[in-house]
Amino acid sequence: MKFYTSVGPNPRVVKLFMAEKGITLPEVEVDLRGGENRRPPYSTEVNPSGQTPALELDDGSFVTEITAICEYLDERFPENSLLGDTAEERAKTRMWTRRVDLKFCEPMANGFRFAEGLPMFEPRMRCLPDAAAGLKAVAQDGLAWLDAQLGDRPFLAGDKLTLADVLLFAFVEFGNAVGQPLSAEYANINRWFAAMQARPSATTA
Secondary structure, eight states: OEEEEOSSHHHHHHHHHHHHHTOOOOEEEOOTTTTGGGSTTIIIIIOTTOOSOEEEOTTSOEEESHHHHHHHHHHHSOTTOSSOSSHHHHHHHHHHHHHHIIIIIHHHHHHHHTTTTHHHHTTTSOOOGGGHHHHHHHHHHHHHHHHHHHTTOSBTTBSSOOHHHHHHHHHHHHHHHTTOOOOTTOHHHHHHHHHHHTSTHHHHO
């Protein structure tokens, strides 16, 4: 297998996931800033969506989309599952992963693309600059909801680290770097984020 990676929070999710599981794969660096992901051969042979990351399988085919890549790796390397060991645990992980994606990751990322990231993204995709402030506000609403739901639990889905935590951590980390910092008012998320930062994967991934 080969992992096609680049800058950005999406590849960071998979790298954190692999670090937590102790998976090491050969990497191919894709020049995202230079638009390599939007040109052949990447856009024709690796991912027609022109996005990173991508996972090349042993048979030469490709899996893209971060949740699909992580779930595939979790099945290929089942020790220390970050999806769950039972149907119930896996359902809860997928539920929380979807909630994190819809309530925070998507609006936060688009808020960035349509504002600070506009010079890079405007030539590559449909951008809605007028929506940027609203999307950033929606992302903050999502964090407030997640903060209340997290409560005093160590992790989103319960007592164990899961893909949901990895996803949220990578995107909160990214938000901190691009003008959407984690507000001090979210005490539960801040406690959780500090604990995630202290994990070895945060510095090795």
